[in-house]
Amino acid sequence: MVKFGYTILYVEDVEKSIEFYENVFEFERKFISPDNDYGELNTGETTISFASKKLGAQNLEDGFLESSLEDKPFAIELAFITDDVGHLVQKATSFGAVLVSEPKKKPWGQVVAYVRDTDGFLLEICTPVHS
Structure with a gap:
């Protein structure tokens, strides 16, 4: 296993x-x-x-x-699932994250936003994916 x-x-x-x-x-x-x-x-x-x-x-x-905020992010992200993407994006930026992409609704219904943490790592903040 x-x-x-x-x-x-x-x-x-x-x-x-x-x-x-x-x-x-x-x-x-x-x-x-x-x-x-x-x-x-x-x-x-x-x-x-x-x-x-x-x-x-x-x-x-x-x-x-x-990882650095001065460079492009790596081709990897950490994803965090929440019911309130906008609130969590605002909270992240208030603690020093840098906004990459505002919350957007995807064709499958999921809301997704991107920020970079204080070390420059890419974070996805999103709602759950429903099948």
């Missing part, structure tokens, strides 16, 4: 990044290492984790592309 456990975002300041997700999405802190190089949030079945860029450099000796 295989289970998808967590996604790790490499960030400049683990504590600051965790605080953003606590404030915007009201997730609770699961764990943060004593040296603030790694932390996790309780987000449900799959965990969002954060590691410092310093730790990332230790783990990946050939380096990695760093």
